[in-house]
Amino acid sequence: MNYKKLITRNKDNYLCLKGIIFSLIILLLFAVNYGNIALAENSINGEKIFNIHCVGCHPQGNNIIRRGKTLKEKALKKYKMDSIEAISYLVTNGKNNMSAFQDRLTKEEIETVAKYVLEKAASNWR
Numbered sequence: 358m359n360y361k362k363l364i365t366r367n368k369d370n371y372l373c374l375k376g377i378i379f380s381l382i383i384l385l386l387f388a389v390n391y392g393n394i395a396l397a398e399n400s401i402n403g404e405k406i407f408n409i410h411c412v413g414c415h416p417q418g419n420n421i422i423r424r425g426k427t428l429k430e431k432a433l434k435k436y437k438m439d440s441i442e443a444i445s446y447l448v449t450n451g452k453n454n455m456s457a458f459q460d461r462l463t464k465e466e467i468e469t470v471a472k473y474v475l476e477k478a479a480s481n482w483r
């Protein structure tokens with residue numbers, strides 16, 4: 358057996374493996390970072406949309422028109438509004454004195470603001 362050749366080959370394999378691990382770590386770091394940025398952007402946009410379109414009737418998650426129908430966790434649960442789907446549907450189509458937003462907001466914006474409402478409800482609008 359050619360001993361010298363075996364050693365060189367092993368060294369090559371080792372270098373190659375190191376390269377792969379290094380790339381994977383870089384990729385992982387990038388993915389984690391990107392996720393964080395996306396998350397932060399989501400809540401910033403949600404807040405922006407809420408402050409433009411919703412805060413007039415729902416200051417601090419209250420409801421100035423139908424007092425019981427607040428955006429707090431307890432009320433959302435009680436009226437089965439505790440999911441992105443339910444809130445998105447309501448915001449899209451409106452209900453009673455709440456207007457529909459399908460002409461003013463895109464589907465993505467509606468989902469973003471719905472997510473924001475659930476996040477704020479989870480922390481009791483603090």
Ligand code: HEC
Pocket residue numbers: 407410411412413414415420422423425426427428429432433436438444447448452453454455456458470471474
């Ligand atoms: C003109 C005032 C007004 C505006 C603006 C408004 N809402 Fe409402 N909202 C209401 C009223 C009134 C209700 C109660 C509807 C009903 O009769 O069930 C309500 C209900 C809700 C509910 C359900 C609350 C519950 O406890 O059942 C959610 C969630 C909600 N609004 C989110 C939003 C979001 C998000 C926006 C902004 C995109 C928004 N609203 C804008 C008046 C408004």
